[in-house]
Amino acid sequence: MLIVNSLREAFRLLLAVDREILEIAWLSLRVSGTATVISVLLGMPAGVFLALARFPGKAFIIGLVNTGMGLPPVVVGLTVSLLFWRAGPMGFLGIMYTPAVMVLAQVLIALPIVAGLSLAAIQQLSPGLRLQALSLGASRLQTVFLLVREARLPMLAAIMAGFGGVISEVGSVMMVGGNIKGHTRVLTTAMVLETRMGRFEMALALGILLLAMSFTVNAILTSVQQRGARRWTGG
Amino acid sequence: MKLRKVMPAIGIILAFMMLATAGCPRREVERTELILATTTSTADSGLLDVLNPAFEERHPFTVKTIAVGTGEALRLGEQKEADVLLVHARRLEDQFMAAGHGARRLDVMYNDFVIVGPPGDPAGIRGMTAPGPALARVAERQALFASRGDNSGTHVRENSLWQAAGVTPAGAWYISTGQGMGDTLRISSEKQAYTLTDRSTYLAQKDRLELEIMVQGDPGLLNPYGVIEVQGAKNVEGAQAFADFITSPEGQRIIAEFGKDRFGQPLFFPLVHR
Amino acid sequence: MIELRGVVHRYGARTVLDLPDLEISRGDVLGVLGRNGSGKSTLLRLLGLLEKPVRGQVFYHGRSLEDERSRWAQRRRMAMVFQDPLLFAGSVRSNVAYGLKVRGRGRQEIRSRSDHMLAVLEIEHLAERDAATLSGGEAQRVSLARALATDPEVLFLDEPTTNLDVPARQSFRRDLMGALRALRLTAVYVTHDPAEAIAMCNRLAVIAGGRIVQDAGPLVIWNRPATAEVARLVGLEAPIPGILLGTDAGLARVQADGRSLTVRLPAFPVAPGMAVRLCIRPEHVRIATGPGDTAAPAFSGPVEHIEPQANGVRLTIRCGGMLAAWLDAPSARSLNLRVGDLVHARVDPDDVHVLPEEAALAP
Numbered sequence: 001m002l003i004v005n006s007l008r009e010a011f012r013l014l015l016a017v018d019r020e021i022l023e024i025a026w027l028s029l030r031v032s033g034t035a036t037v038i039s040v041l042l043g044m045p046a047g048v049f050l051a052l053a054r055f056p057g058k059a060f061i062i063g064l065v066n067t068g069m070g071l072p073p074v075v076v077g078l079t080v081s082l083l084f085w086r087a088g089p090m091g092f093l094g095i096m097y098t099p100a101v102m103v104l105a106q107v108l109i110a111l112p113i114v115a116g117l118s119l120a121a122i123q124q125l126s127p128g129l130r131l132q133a134l135s136l137g138a139s140r141l142q143t144v145f146l147l148v149r150e151a152r153l154p155m156l157a158a159i160m161a162g163f164g165g166v167i168s169e170v171g172s173v174m175m176v177g178g179n180i181k182g183h184t185r186v187l188t189t190a191m192v193l194e195t196r197m198g199r200f201e202m203a204l205a206l207g208i209l210l211l212a213m214s215f216t217v218n219a220i221l222t223s224v225q226q227r228g229a230r231r232w233t234g235g
Numbered sequence: 236m237k238l239r240k241v242m243p244a245i246g247i248i249l250a251f252m253m254l255a256t257a258g259c260p261r262r263e264v265e266r267t268e269l270i271l272a273t274t275t276s277t278a279d280s281g282l283l284d285v286l287n288p289a290f291e292e293r294h295p296f297t298v299k300t301i302a303v304g305t306g307e308a309l310r311l312g313e314q315k316e317a318d319v320l321l322v323h324a325r326r327l328e329d330q331f332m333a334a335g336h337g338a339r340r341l342d343v344m345y346n347d348f349v350i351v352g353p354p355g356d357p358a359g360i361r362g363m364t365a366p367g368p369a370l371a372r373v374a375e376r377q378a379l380f381a382s383r384g385d386n387s388g389t390h391v392r393e394n395s396l397w398q399a400a401g402v403t404p405a406g407a408w409y410i411s412t413g414q415g416m417g418d419t420l421r422i423s424s425e426k427q428a429y430t431l432t433d434r435s436t437y438l439a440q441k442d443r444l445e446l447e448i449m450v451q452g453d454p455g456l457l458n459p460y461g462v463i464e465v466q467g468a469k470n471v472e473g474a475q476a477f478a479d480f481i482t483s484p485e486g487q488r489i490i491a492e493f494g495k496d497r498f499g500q501p502l503f504f505p506l507v508h509r
Numbered sequence: 510m511i512e513l514r515g516v517v518h519r520y521g522a523r524t525v526l527d528l529p530d531l532e533i534s535r536g537d538v539l540g541v542l543g544r545n546g547s548g549k550s551t552l553l554r555l556l557g558l559l560e561k562p563v564r565g566q567v568f569y570h571g572r573s574l575e576d577e578r579s580r581w582a583q584r585r586r587m588a589m590v591f592q593d594p595l596l597f598a599g600s601v602r603s604n605v606a607y608g609l610k611v612r613g614r615g616r617q618e619i620r621s622r623s624d625h626m627l628a629v630l631e632i633e634h635l636a637e638r639d640a641a642t643l644s645g646g647e648a649q650r651v652s653l654a655r656a657l658a659t660d661p662e663v664l665f666l667d668e669p670t671t672n673l674d675v676p677a678r679q680s681f682r683r684d685l686m687g688a689l690r691a692l693r694l695t696a697v698y699v700t701h702d703p704a705e706a707i708a709m710c711n712r713l714a715v716i717a718g719g720r721i722v723q724d725a726g727p728l729v730i731w732n733r734p735a736t737a738e739v740a741r742l743v744g745l746e747a748p749i750p751g752i753l754l755g756t757d758a759g760l761a762r763v764q765a766d767g768r769s770l771t772v773r774l775p776a777f778p779v780a781p782g783m784a785v786r787l788c789i790r791p792e793h794v795r796i797a798t799g800p801g802d803t804a805a806p807a808f809s810g811p812v813e814h815i816e817p818q819a820n821g822v823r824l825t826i827r828c829g830g831m832l833a834a835w836l837d838a839p840s841a842r843s844l845n846l847r848v849g850d851l852v853h854a855r856v857d858p859d860d861v862h863v864l865p866e867e868a869a870l871a872p
Contacts, residue, residue, distance in 0.1 A: 002314060086425055086445075096425055128595050131559050135589035136608040137659060139581060146607075150598055174414070178422045181384055181411030193413035196275075196303055197386040198310030 002200070009201035010208055020182075025209055028186040031099050032167040033217075035106030039114045039162050042107075044155065047118025048148060052130075065119065068112025073105075077175030080105045084176070097178040102186075105172040110162035117158030121151040156225050160218050167214055187213075269296040269473035272317035274388055275415045277460070278302035280435045280502055282493050289489055290480045296473040304415075306386045312336055312465045319474040320463040321481075324388035326395075328461050337463040338471070341482050342506040344490050345459040348392060350450035351420075351437055352378075352429035360429075361449045367400040369450045374400075377408040379428035383419050384411030392458065393431045399455070420444055433458055435494065435502035459506065482507045510535045510695060511556060511663070516565030518551055518719075525551050526562070526719045533663075533697065538689060540710030540727065541699045542742060548719040549699045550667055556697060557665050558584050585612060588656035592668040594648035596640040601632065601651050604640050608659035626654040629691075630684055646677030650684070657688060663695040670705065682708065703743045707731055715739045732790060733776075733862045740788050740864065748786035748864060749808075749830030755781050763787065763863065766829030770807050770856075775863040784866035787830075791823060793860035794834035797853045798844055807861075808832055808854040812846055826852060 013021075050062055082088050084096045095101045125147060133143040148155060170188035177184035179193060187210045194203035277283065278300060287298045301308075301317065305324045311317040313336050321343065322328060332340050350369060352360070358378040360369040373380050382404070383390040397404050410428060412419045416436040423430040424444040437448070450456075462481055464474040480486045487505035494502035511533040518526040526548045533539055533556075543549040554560045555567060558580045566573040574580045588608065596604050605623040614622075627633045630650050635643065643651065649669055656664060669685070670678040686709060689696055700706050706713050707727040714724040715738075723735040734740040740748065751765030761774045765787055772787070779785075810828030822841040826832045834854055836844065846852065 097422060126593065126595060128591050128593055129597075131554070131557075132589065132591060132595040133597075133607075133611075134559055134584060135557050135587070135665070136611065136655065137581075137585040137588075138607075138611040140577075142611045146597060152598075174418075178418070179413040180422070181413060183410070185413060189413065193385055196307050196415075198304065198306035198308070200310070 006201045006204045010205035013202060013205040014209060021206070021209070023182070024185055024187055024190050024206075025213060027099065027184075028167060028188070028210070029213060029217075031102045031173070031186060032106060032163060035103045035110055035166050036114075036159065036163040038103070038107050039110035040159055043111045043114030043162070044118045044148075044158070046111075047115040047120075047158070048122055048144060050115070051119045051122035052144065052147070062119065065112050065116045069116045071109060071112060073109055073169040073171030073173075074175070076105050076108045077172030080108070080172065080176050096176065097180060097184055099177070099184060102173050102177040102184060105176045106166040106169070109169060109172060110166045113165050114158050114162040117161055118151075118155060121154035121158060122147055124154065125150055152225060156221055160221060163217060164214060167217075168210065266295050266297050267470055267473060269298050269319065269470050269477060270301065270317045271298050271319050271321060271477065272301045272303060272308040272311045273321040274305050274308060274323065275302045276387075276389065276433055276436050277321055277323070279415075279417060280439065280494075282490065282503060285493055286481060286486065286489055289485070290477060293480070294473070294476045296470070296476065298477070304385050305388045305391070309336075312463065315465060315468055318465055318468040318470040319477045320465065321460060322388060322463070323458050323460045324391045325459060325461070327388075327391060328463065331463065336466055338466045338468075338474075339464045339478060341462050341478055343460045343462050343481055344487075344503045344505050345457050346503045347434050347451065348389070348431055348456040348458050349434050349437060349448045350429060350431055351423070351444075351446040352449045353427040353445065354447050355427070356449065357427075358429065361447075363450050364453050366396050366431075366450055366453055366455055370396055370400040371402055373429055374402045374404060374408075377406065379408050379410060379426055380404065381410045381412055381419055381423040381426065381428040381430040383416065384413050385415075387416075388458070389416060389431060389433060396431065396455070420446065438494075438498045438500075438502065460503075484508045510570060512568040512571075513555070513562075514566050514568065516555065516562045516567065518548075518555060518560070518562045518564075524719055526555070528552070528565075528719075528721060531714070531721065531724075533695065535695050536693065537712050538694075538696045538698060538710045540706035540713040541697060541716055542701065542703055542706045542713055542730075543699075543716035544701060544742070547716045549701075549716050551719075552716065553589075553665050553667050553697060553699050557587065557589050585659070586661060587663045587665065588659050588661040589665040590649070590652050590656050590667070590669045592671050594643075594645075594652040596643070596648055596651060596655075599640060600636070601638050601640055601643070602627070602636045604651055605654045605658050607655060612659070622660075623654075623658050626658040629657070629688060630654045644677070645673050646681060649673060649677075649681055653681075653685060653688070657692070661694070663697070664689070666696060666698045668700055670700075670702075685709070703731065715742060717742075732860070734788065734864070735776075737786070737864060745788045745790065746833070747831040748788045749828070749832060750866070751785050751787050751829070751863075753779050753781060753783045753785050753863075760858065761863065763861075766808050766810070768807065770861065771858045772861040772863055773859055775865075777865055786864045786866055788862040788864060789832065789856050789860060791833040791835035793856055794832065795855045796824065796834050796836060796840070796844065797855070798846075798850065799853075807856045809851065810854075812848050812850050812852055815846065815848060822846075824852070826854060828854070 080101060083090045084101055085091055129150060130143055130147060133146045138146060168188065170192055173186055174189045174192065177189065179185050179189035187206050191203045191206045194206065283300055291298060305322050305327065308320055308322050309327060309331050312320045328340060331337055350366060358373045358376045360372055363369045382393055410426065412422050416432055417440060419430055420432055420437065420440055424446050462478045464478050468474050487508040490503050490505050491501055513528050513531040516526065516528045517524060541549045541552060555562055558574060569583050574583055597607060602623055605626055606619045609619040609622060627636055630653060632647065632650050632654065635647060640651065670681055673681060698709050710727055713727040713730050714721050715730060717738045723730055723739050730739060731743050734743055734745065749765055751763045754762040754764055754769065756774055756779060759774050760771050761779065763770050763772055763785060808828040810826045812824055813827045814825040816823040821835055821837045824834045824836060826834060832854060
């Protein structure tokens with residue numbers, strides 16, 4: 001059977017540890033990791049702010065964020081391309097088909113996910129928690145920190161969802177990165193290429209590598225969170 | 236125990252799937268499906284949108300076109316996932332036939348490759364006819380060159396052209412995009428790089444590209460297409476009918492006419508009935 | 510210590526609180542009694558400076574707190590316990606330490622003060638436990654310890670026992686009372702349980718529809734509710750109708766159920782012939798089956814309904830209106846009453862509380 005053979009061959013290729021594959025995997029991790037970090041730095045405060053602040057037009061902005069969570073990567077890729085192509089308004093920067101613009105596109109994909117899930121994470125807390133912290137003398141900032149800490153599990157899920165969303169997407173990195181070998185080729189675009197070339201075993205091997213990487217990153221995040229919880233408990 | 240818990244869920248999902256498909260009327264039950272695997276460049280040209288309806292009018296088959304890379308197309312044939320192939324990579328096609336995967340291979344048509352490049356022509360190859368010396372100069376001047384690098388028919392041809400030029404392309408000037416022809420043209424335009432392209436894809440996108448034809452007209456740039464009936468295919472009859480059709484006077488006439496209205500020149504030239 | 514002047518609070522167009530004047534003095538343990546939605550929790554949030562009234566001012570120590578900075582500074586001198594324990598993730602000890610941590614106190618002080626509070630509330634053994642694993646009673650105790658650890662000058666409690674089972678409720682109440690006394694705390698205790706309010710508080714304000722309808726000692730409210738609404742809240746459901754006949758030296762004569770009774774002079778202006786309602790607490794009614802007693806019975810009538818209770822029996826007697834009476838278990842056994850039996854009820858004049866008819870009939 002094709003699938004069994006492909007799997008066997010995929011594992012053989014993985015064990016062979018090809019230098020080019022390692023470089024592709026490392027670029028995937030770097031691009032999507034950077035995009036996730038930026039999205040968390042921007043999106044988490046934004047989500048928390050949206051959850052706690054009261055201002056006119058809030059419902060509209062929340063609606064926008066929630067819509068953005070389902071933004072198709074291809075739409076992001078196309079929009080970023082139109083902006084950064086040489087004839088586009090940002091073309092003078094000359095960053096099209098570089099990892100920098102791939103990070104930018106992935107930030108646009110991950111930011112609404114992180115912001116939207118952070119918002120939901122804070123909103124699902126008991127509303128009394130905020131009052132309880134304030135009534136115990138916490139300042140506004142201290143209250144925000146407490147709420148974020150109380151929501152750390154769903155917050156962590158927000159980070160993982162953001163990372164999972166970008167490490168696995170192909171639509172935008174293919175368009176803005178160009179899948180250029182040794183330069184902007186990442187695991188997902190390499191998988192598309194290998195599939196087009198009929199090298200299904202290689203595509204599958206790359207898929208397994210992608211899953212393994214996702215799993216490792218999530219496992220690290222989870223263990224960081226567990227250690228954090230223990231530290232707090234230790235008081 | 237666990238399985239028993241999951242079973243109702245599976246049942247519900249299956250029921251939904253059946254409901255979802257129940258609404259689709261099967262208009263002509265007697266029609267059978269014919270799977271055609273072809274290259275993205277062929278599909279992108281729009282030729283099949285004219286050719287397939289004409290074929291379906293005469294034969295009781297519904298053509299399902301799968302547009303993939305040449306490598307994947309041949310691989311799909313090997314797995315008998317496709318009934319008939321329309322590809323343009325002669326060397327790979329011959330290997331495919333030699334391995335016994337194909338029942339019959341027929342020449343269909345050809346178009347030609349051109350080398351395009353930035354209007355500034357940094358390598359100074361404009362107007363050359365022979366691709367070998369042109370490529371050698373590109374390599375010598377280290378001018379940017381974009382390669383599809385996807386083992387497609389175009390890529391395979393590009394490789395043999397480099398070989399003929401006696402150059403092994405490598406280095407920062409040689410960009411391997413791993414994408415289809417349209418995307419590679421776009422990247423070439425953005426990076427102001429040279430690239431090898433089939434004429435039809437270039438013509439279709441010319442208006443949005445900052446690229447001009449530099450090298451053309453050499454016999455070594457001809458790009459012949461072949462149709463292959465897959466050995467032991469599910470729909471052998473359909474595969475034969477399709478191969479017969481596109482090599483018939485009728486099919487060849489459609490090929491010869493295609494593109495004249497849009498580009499003022501044909502994109503493909505028939506190989507059987509001229 | 511705390512004063513509310515002309516406070517009006519609204520959510521949208523709905524006025525939830527309208528308090529022209531409320532003062533809380535040092536040492537008050539003020540119960541706030543009201544139904545759900547009466548505005549009592551809102552009052553607590555205004556007092557706790559967690560919300561700002563739409564109109565009016567809240568004064569602490571004579572100062573009106575307008576800017577967020579001074580409100581925050583004052584918040585650090587009080588603490589709150591809510592209906593839900595609202596414990597934070599982490600150990601019991603880290604929860605109790607939270608108020609001190611946000612105040613930036615030193616490690617040593619935090620440790621010793623939170624240990625002290627754990628000891629006062631007898632939960633030292635829970636110190637290292639994960640707060641999420643506690644029972645309801647334990648959690649509420651931790652919540653109380655967390656509030657008290659900050660050494661507040663005033664403690665606000667919002668129905669802290671509502672979610673507890675009966676034994677946990679009793680022991681929580683006992684320890685809370687002990688702590689309030691030992692620390693000489695000023696407290697505001699919101700509840701919908703009149704018995705709890707009487708047990709816990711030295712002053713009781715009854716709130717209905719966002720207004721304070723009676724503010725007095727707990728027993729005054731228990732025995733002499735000012736309005737029918739208050740009467741219902743303290744468990745006097747169907748006052749008996751009567752006619753005021755006349756007054757005489759601090760007493761009044763009232764006709765009810767075809768008899769004339771002498772009762773204490775009501776607090777509102779009276780005139781002969783006015784319709785009144787008589788409120789009598791069930792536990793103040795003495796029941797007899799025969800006319801053996803020397804004093805004339807106030808009411809006579811058949812038993813309408815018998816409701817067995819945990820520690821006795823509650824009777825409803827038809828006599829002009831419906832009179833509720835409570836029998837302790839031994840009396841209930843010896844009288845062995847059945848529905849329809851004729852009984853006589855005697856009540857001390859002091860224990861009959863007269864409300865004007867219009868108030869009694871008001872919703």
